[in-house]
Amino acid sequence: MIALLDYGAGNVRSVINALERLGETVKIVANGDDILQADRLVFPGVGDFGSMMHTLREKNFIDPLTSYLQSGRPFFGICLGLQALFDGSEEAPGVAGLGIIPGRVKRFTVDLAVPHIGWNGIKARQPSRIFNGLHGDEKFYFVHSYHVAPETDEWVLTATDYGYEFVSAIQKGNIIATQFHPEKSGKAGLALLANFLDTTRAAIIPAAGPDPTRLAKRIIACLDVRTNNRGDLVVTKGDQYDVRENGEVRNLGKPVQLAGRYYEEGADEITFLNITAFRDFPLKDMPMLKVLELTSKNVFVPLTIGGGVRDYKDKDGRHWSALEVAAEYFRSGADKISIGSDAVLIVEDVLKTGQAGGMNSIGQIARVYGNQAVVISIDPRRVYVKTPDAVNHHVIETTIPGPGGEHYCWYQCTIKGGREGREVDAVTLAKVCEQLGAGEILLNCIDRDGTNIGFDLELINAVKDAVSIPVIASSGAGNVVHFQEVFTRTEADAALAAGIFHRQEVSIGEVKEYLQDKVEIRPV
Numbered sequence: 001m002i003a004l005l006d007y008g009a010g011n012v013r014s015v016i017n018a019l020e021r022l023g024e025t026v027k028i029v030a031n032g033d034d035i036l037q038a039d040r041l042v043f044p045g046v047g048d049f050g051s052m053m054h055t056l057r058e059k060n061f062i063d064p065l066t067s068y069l070q071s072g073r074p075f076f077g078i079c080l081g082l083q084a085l086f087d088g089s090e091e092a093p094g095v096a097g098l099g100i101i102p103g104r105v106k107r108f109t110v111d112l113a114v115p116h117i118g119w120n121g122i123k124a125r126q127p128s129r130i131f132n133g134l135h136g137d138e139k140f141y142f143v144h145s146y147h148v149a150p151e152t153d154e155w156v157l158t159a160t161d162y163g164y165e166f167v168s169a170i171q172k173g174n175i176i177a178t179q180f181h182p183e184k185s186g187k188a189g190l191a192l193l194a195n196f197l198d199t200t201r202a203a204i205i206p207a208a209g210p211d212p213t214r215l216a217k218r219i220i221a222c223l224d225v226r227t228n229n230r231g232d233l234v235v236t237k238g239d240q241y242d243v244r245e246n247g248e249v250r251n252l253g254k255p256v257q258l259a260g261r262y263y264e265e266g267a268d269e270i271t272f273l274n275i276t277a278f279r280d281f282p283l284k285d286m287p288m289l290k291v292l293e294l295t296s297k298n299v300f301v302p303l304t305i306g307g308g309v310r311d312y313k314d315k316d317g318r319h320w321s322a323l324e325v326a327a328e329y330f331r332s333g334a335d336k337i338s339i340g341s342d343a344v345l346i347v348e349d350v351l352k353t354g355q356a357g358g359m360n361s362i363g364q365i366a367r368v369y370g371n372q373a374v375v376i377s378i379d380p381r382r383v384y385v386k387t388p389d390a391v392n393h394h395v396i397e398t399t400i401p402g403p404g405g406e407h408y409c410w411y412q413c414t415i416k417g418g419r420e421g422r423e424v425d426a427v428t429l430a431k432v433c434e435q436l437g438a439g440e441i442l443l444n445c446i447d448r449d450g451t452n453i454g455f456d457l458e459l460i461n462a463v464k465d466a467v468s469i470p471v472i473a474s475s476g477a478g479n480v481v482h483f484q485e486v487f488t489r490t491e492a493d494a495a496l497a498a499g500i501f502h503r504q505e506v507s508i509g510e511v512k513e514y515l516q517d518k519v520e521i522r523p524v
Contacts, residue, residue, distance in 0.1 A: 452478025
């Protein structure tokens with residue numbers, strides 16, 4: 001049996017599913033005695049260092065956890081479960097960590113997108129049983145803005161490069177902890193966890209290893225999910241956001257099965273966008289929680305869920321905050337949540353009042369779960385203008401003239417599935433959302449949706465130049481060359497597609513095979 005320390009933040013379901021897939025029985029820690037009596041302990045964590053330590057103290061877990069760590073029994077920490085072992089973190093000045101490892105947690109100081117999100121390699125610094133069966137060139141999934149900095153190299157197990165070299169795993173005796181998420185790292189991650197669980201395996205150093213390691217560009221499969229005319233939950237796809245054909249909702253498959261197929265094909269992430277017009281509120285109107293639960297049992301890459309993440313009052317009069325809605329998604333298997341229309345309204349209010357407002361859903365969720373868990377989904381369309389000063393928006397000079405020969409345009413944000421345009425542009429929206437605490441931008445383009453003519457590179461460059469957080473390019477992919485274009489002609493961190501994957505016009509494997517020697521990717 002494995003004891004799992006769940007302090008109440010983030011997606012622990014995937015860790016449980018991974019351990020159960022490996023044949024283990026998992027017991028959730030309920031009190032300090034459960035920690036003290038455990039034979040093996042796993043501590044996954046995401047979110048904010050200060051909030052985590054506050055919760056551990058509130059639950060009286062500090063002393064039992066420290067005693068366990070000093071006992072020599074097997075321990076595996078993941079992400080914040082690694083950072084908690086240190087003296088403290090720049091993320092929460094004045095908040096003490098467990099103090100097991102001398103050193104501190106520092107924020108990345110790089111001219112690269114932060115958070116560090118995606119698949120990167122590791123370089124072994126000492127032998128370990130967790131390396132059994134690994135070649136050394138595998139990539140693992142990272143999502144963090146802070147990294148550990150031990151005072152000595154004594155504890156260092158692996159290092160990874162992102163602008164500079166940082167410590168990505170530690171080991172001393174039976175204490176092992178990783179900054180990356182093995183439960184989200186596909187088959188390589190499951191193999192690593194299996195090695196930890198079997199303490200009889202020999203400690204080795206992998207035969208190969210990249211130096212330096214390189215962050216891969218991500219290929220993301222997107223599933224637009226809604227009910228069809230018969231009330232069935234289906235994956236659909238729009239043509240400039242129109243999902244109906246001959247009066248019927250396009251049915252391109254079942255969400256759980258399609259997600260499983262894309263995982264096997266090599267998708268680096270999977271995004272579910274719940275595009276139903278909610279009659280009540282998302283947790284009751286759609287069975288997306290069950291979709292997440294079932295998907296996370298067999299899909300061990302990151303899952304994002306979007307749709308209806310905002311404040312609600314249900315039909316019984318109960319008020320649900322956006323934070324509560326997001327919490328239910330996280331507990332059901334989501335790693336990130338995507339906020340769309342509500343982000344536009346929040347930004348409009350900020351621009352009107354000049355104040356960020358600490359109660360908005362972006363800031364609330366980021367404070368509890370970390371900014372890496374909040375994705376802003378932007379749905380803009382081009383609006384052409386004759387001169388760059390014609391409007392009070394971020395205007396670009398375009399190589400694609402408008403209907404009247406215009407050479408300038410701005411990107412108008414929309415809400416309600418693209419049906420309503422608002423007076424805020426995509427660049428401004430992205431910048432303000434980053435300031436509010438968002439950790440990633442999902443950049444759609446209504447003009448390109450369903451066209452198969454390629455991504456809007458001008459839009460992507462305009463937004464990427466304005467923010468320091470990762471940007472996911474979406475809308476318009478029609479062939480493998482379009483993925484090469486978006487990764488070589490923009491600084492996009494990931495590319496998302498839907499229709500071409502659903503209709504099997506192009507497979508994820510074919511995209512990766514084409515990119516293999518052109519762009520850094522995670523091989524299938």
